[in-house]
Amino acid sequence: MISRAWxxxxxxxxxxxxxxxxxGRFTDVTVRVVDDNGGDVVLHYDHGRVRVEDAxxxxxxxxxxxxxxxxxxxxxxxxxxxxxxxRRHDLLSLTKAADGIEVVRGRxxxxxxxxVLTRLVEIGRSHG
Amino acid sequence: MAEPVIEDVxxxxxxxxxxxxxxxxxxxxxxxxxxxxxxxxxxxxxRQFRHLLADDEVTSRHRVVAFDLxxxxxxxxxxxxxxxxxxxxxxxxxxIVEDVSDALGLERPIVLGCxxxxxxxxxxxxxxxxRWGGVIGxxxxxxxxxxxxxxxxxxxxxxxxxxxxxxxxxxxxxSPEASRREVWWTYSQGGPGVYRGDTYFYSEDLDLRETAGxxxxxxxxxxxxxxxxxxxxxxxxxxxxxxxxPGARGGTMAGIGHFPMAENYPLFRTHLLPxxxxxxxxxxxHGSMRQP
Numbered sequence: 572m573i574s575r576a577w578x579x580x581x582x583x584x585x586x587x588x589x590x591x592x593x594x595g596r597f598t599d600v601t602v603r604v605v606d607d608n609g610g611d612v613v614l615h616y617d618h619g620r621v622r623v624e625d626a627x628x629x630x631x632x633x634x635x636x637x638x639x640x641x642x643x644x645x646x647x648x649x650x651x652x653x654x655x656x657x658r659r660h661d662l663l664s665l666t667k668a669a670d671g672i673e674v675v676r677g678r679x680x681x682x683x684x685x686x687v688l689t690r691l692v693e694i695g696r697s698h699g
Numbered sequence: 700m701a702e703p704v705i706e707d708v709x710x711x712x713x714x715x716x717x718x719x720x721x722x723x724x725x726x727x728x729x730x731x732x733x734x735x736x737x738x739x740x741x742x743x744x745x746r747q748f749r750h751l752l753a754d755d756e757v758t759s760r761h762r763v764v765a766f767d768l769x770x771x772x773x774x775x776x777x778x779x780x781x782x783x784x785x786x787x788x789x790x791x792x793x794x795i796v797e798d799v800s801d802a803l804g805l806e807r808p809i810v811l812g813c814x815x816x817x818x819x820x821x822x823x824x825x826x827x828x829x830r831w832g833g834v835i836g837x838x839x840x841x842x843x844x845x846x847x848x849x850x851x852x853x854x855x856x857x858x859x860x861x862x863x864x865x866x867x868x869x870x871x872x873x874s875p876e877a878s879r880r881e882v883w884w885t886y887s888q889g890g891p892g893v894y895r896g897d898t899y900f901y902s903e904d905l906d907l908r909e910t911a912g913x914x915x916x917x918x919x920x921x922x923x924x925x926x927x928x929x930x931x932x933x934x935x936x937x938x939x940x941x942x943x944x945p946g947a948r949g950g951t952m953a954g955i956g957h958f959p960m961a962e963n964y965p966l967f968r969t970h971l972l973p974x975x976x977x978x979x980x981x982x983x984x985h986g987s988m989r990q991p
Contacts, residue, residue, distance in 0.1 A: 655872065657927040663868040664930045683856050685864040696872075
């Protein structure tokens with residue numbers, strides 16, 4: 572999984588981003604990000620700001636996030652790679668690629684919030 | 700202070716009947732010479748060709764014409780549009796392109812189409828090879844799966860933003876940001892259900908897998924090019940089309956995605972100009988007038 576320190580720095584970059592500030596002002600969505608190495612975090616996007624939390628254990632989970640994405644560590648690294656491979660170059664392309672990212676739950680949320688989610692990935696990519 | 704610039708491109712309206720309906724079609728043109736007819740992608744409009752229309756190296760050799768399909772851009776839908784679901788069919792699509800071409804007096808135009816139009820040009824060549832001076836398909840395949848979906852009509856989804864972001868995914872991240880954002884912007888301006896209705900043609904109605912082999916490239920050359928970042932019509936999809944059409948040529952454009960002429964025109968023209976030169980020569984050798 573992308574490290575917690577990286578995610579915290581990314582969340583700070585999201586808060587500073589001018590485009591995110593105006594396109595995300597009406598958006599409220601939770602995204603759970605799961606990898607194949609035990610990584611499991613929830614991103615709470617709340618009207619322009621992101622808060623990162625460890626996902627609760629299943630037995631303590633009252634409800635799941637709106638959108639649940641799962642993929643190998645390598646796919647999450649590709650998602651924020653500044654020089655991604657063709658057809659593995661963003662979230663949608665990785666959901667179609669082998670060893671990419673699976674939409675486990677909430678495809679309708681992926682679509683509904685695609686503009687903001689795309690910007691969040693771009694910020695992650697420029698964040699390095 | 701910079702001098703004002705007025706581009707040579709001219710926009711006009713054509714009143715034309717097609718598939719039993721009257722249409723008022725917006726088109727832009729620039730240049731003179733053998734006609735080059737440019738066809739936009741699903742859910743967008745002829746603004747995608749603004750760089751082509753302003754390219755002196757092209758317009759000094761060609762009369763470049765780009766039009767907005769009915770329901771797109773500045774071409775309004777036909778009468779009583781509100782009573783029907785918009786679904787573009789192969790027959791209607793072929794008909795409007797042929798009817799606009801005839802109405803504008805284009806003699807054996809070279810046809811350049813992208814995405815759904817990149818697939819359409821193969822069908823144009825198959826149905827009426829002697830009508831065209833060659834076809835260039837971008838991001839086109841024999842049958843492109845998976846683009847037709849209902850979500851853009853969901854009442855709780857803002858299609859203005861989502862269709863634009865959905866299609867923006869198909870571009871190369873290395874294309875200039877301003878151009879990628881422009882593609883997003885034009886996609887944000889499509890009517891409700893129009894992108895969906897266009898993809899009905901692209902992913903459902905058109906299927907050339909059984910018929911592509913009958914395309915006669917001796918009568919109408921076929922060139923197919925696809926960007927390597929395109930994950931809707933992949934380079935493999937286009938390679939399959941090239942393999943299925945005897946005499947078809949083309950391949951993969953490095954560094955580009957699904958919207959070559961709009962997302963990175965400077966790079967795209969390095970692929971386009973040699974093809975145009977070749978097709979001009981072919982057209983000169985084989986007759987510039989439409990065959991009876």
